[in-house]
Amino acid sequence: MTSTTDAPRRLALGRYGERVAARHLTEQGMMVLDRNWRCDAGEIDLVLRDGDVLVVCEVKTRSSTAFGHPLEAVTEPKADRLRELAVRWMAAHGVRPEGVRIDLVAVLMRRRGRPVLEHVRGIG
Numbered sequence: 193m194t195s196t197t198d199a200p201r202r203l204a205l206g207r208y209g210e211r212v213a214a215r216h217l218t219e220q221g222m223m224v225l226d227r228n229w230r231c232d233a234g235e236i237d238l239v240l241r242d243g244d245v246l247v248v249c250e251v252k253t254r255s256s257t258a259f260g261h262p263l264e265a266v267t268e269p270k271a272d273r274l275r276e277l278a279v280r281w282m283a284a285h286g287v288r289p290e291g292v293r294i295d296l297v298a299v300l301m302r303r304r305g306r307p308v309l310e311h312v313r314g315i316g
Contacts, residue, residue, distance in 0.1 A: 209253025209299035209307070210237055216297070216309055222247060229281055236277050238297075244290035248278040250315075253299040253307075262298035263312065271315055 214224050217240055225246075226239035238249040250270070252262035266274075274294050282288065296315050300308040 205255060205301070206251070206253050209297075209301075210251045212253075212299050212307055212309060213249065213251045213297040213311075214238055216311065217247075217249065220311075226281070226285075229277075231277070231280050231284070233280060234273050234277055236274070236281060239281055241289075242293070246278070246282065246287065246289035246292045247295050248274055248281070248292070249295045249297060250274055251297045251299065253301065255301045257300065262300060263296060263310065266296055266315060 210227065214227070217238070218224060222240040222242045224238060224240050226236070229236045229239060236248050237251040238247075240247040240249060250266055252265045254262045271294060278292050278294065282292070293314050296312045298310040298312075300310075302308060
């Protein structure tokens with residue numbers, strides 16, 4: 193069980209992971225359009241453009257794999273919600289891209305050294 197004193201640490205870890213992911217994705221040629229966009233249905237961590245494709249990216253950051261790999265955290269219901277959020281983001285911004293893709297970036301922190309990052313394109 194986690195305590196409320198863990199919440200600030202988890203929040204900071206998540207924000208750090210999002211910064212690492214955004215830097216990696218921009219180095220891959222994508223352009224960040226939005227970060228932490230929220231509506232009543234949830235939140236999108238990163239919205240990017242990859243050529244003519246709009247990319248909605250979920251970032252999962254973990255400090256260990258004790259409770260599973262970060263990639264395991266995105267279930268089918270979460271993928272469905274990301275698809276709905278993509279539709280809502282496009283409507284809110286008046287965007288009609290050539291295509292839409294849902295990506296996942298897993299960031300695994302190590303005790304020493306750089307984090308390990310895994311980018312999965314088109315999860316759903």
